[in-house]
Amino acid sequence: MAFILLVILLSTDRWAQKDVNPALFSRELMRNSSSFLKDEEVNGDPQILLMKAHAATSSIGSATVIIAVLEKTGTLKIASVGDCGLKVIRKGQVMFSIPPQEHYFDCPYQISSEAAGQTYQDALVCSVNLMDGDMIVSGSDGLFDNIFDQEIISIISESSGVDEAAKALAELARKHSVDVTFDSPYSMEARSRGFDVPWWKKVLGAKLIGGKMDDITVVVAQVKTVAVPEDEGGDIEEQKGNEQSIAISVSSAEQNEE
Template sequence: MAASTASRLSTPRFLAPPASPHPPIRRSRFSPVRAAKLEAVLSIGTHLIPHPRKAASGGEDAFFANSDAGGVFAIADGVSGWAEKDVNPALFSRELMRNSSNFLNDEELQVNRDPQTLLMKAHAATSSIGSATVIIAMLEKTGTLKIASVGDCGLKVIRKGQVMFSISPQEHYFDCPYQISSESAGQTYQDALVCSVNLMDGDMIVSGSDGLFDNIFDQEIISIISESPGVDEAAKALAELARKHSVDVTFDSPYSMEARSRGFDVPWWKKLLGAKLIGGKMDDITVVVAKVKKVLVPEDEGGVIEERKVNEQGIAVAEEQKGNEPGIAVAVASAEQSEE
């Protein structure tokens, strides 16, 4: 009887649950799970070379660039004709760019990021006498580049070795572009060419005053962009090549080709000798080169997570950066970059 009781009171056995085909997820002790989104930002490089005869005064171009909140840049080309009225053409372009930079913190622009609105506010606040061609470009976090342009400053987007977008100049007639002016007879923000383009990761933006695009061809731009290690180097190389072409009287430049197509050429008797209008156009040369980059941004924090690679499942693998991504500081440049 005792033996029988002992057998009934033996230690019970516990059955283990069946093994799960999915291993448990191991939660990190060091970083909480955070939602993140991809945002577009610009890495910006700039370079300015004044007209050879205006190097001492810094030239008449002005620009600013800012990589914060996606990215924005602007270029103003002072109209040299004002010098005939004893007015320094650089004063208007410099003040216009300084005001454009200052208005970036305006509450309205913080919300809608509209370059035409920025141009309106900057122009209204500019008190200097003069006029300028101008272009302003602002990148939204979604990757849309918004552009407002008055005159013949240019902008091109290069993707995979090809120009996939380019804006057209506005002009009254050859060599007389639209211009923002201190005079009521001039153009205003309402006359701006307004457009937008959706950009992709890795796209390159090349913008500049007419001193760049009058002296350099698209294929040369593409070649320099592909060979340059960064945006700063690309901007400098483009400016220096444009300067080289501008003083070359034997170079058949985009400017000379356009002039001939508009009926401007050498006298007929020179044509009989085989001559034609050629040569570069000496001018101030301002270049902005920007690269589009997609970054991962935590939705609940201000830090930036830079996208490093994508794994086999299509999931972004990222490393967190401390603080915000390094970018160009706000700078109003008024031809203070002289020739090196």
């Protein structure tokens, strides 16, 4: 394994009403994920990693989660529960994207401390072969509900690196989330699911628009080839093709909505 990418979205409202700090569950789940990363049973499988991390988490709460593990062969393995997202951008186009998991609109699957919640068995599991230069953009629904793919592509192309890109994406998502005049991906999806303004407002030409205020987590990574030794005492050789060794430049940014 060369790299692990972890993104969590908290389910805050329901737990806050029960006087539970919703951050504790997700933080412990991520600590456990990091702890089990090199576990022999995990063996680079993000779904098994999620299973072990969830079983070891004792805090009360719930969260959506996405775990992605990049192998040295260039294969990105993904396990996702809920509506966090991950997109791979190659040469100015989105060439891979994972869909959200929902019970119904705006009610995503969640890993939970409760027996009624989802488990690793409910995870959407997939993989994608990456190439040198590919950009990975992952984040909570607060990102993808408020930014269109073309905006992501534009920011990636205009940014000097992953750090600048992550911060710019988080800031634009925050800006859109509080803009009541912005016809966001969230409002467009809501209308397509049958949600809209009352009929009398429709008569006046109004429609359901605006961003979605939410916690926003963004992780941006770029794939880069690296030189590796042929053996401990040998020369340095750059690996090609399927034997390519992979390095990742990573940055993350967050915006919290009160």
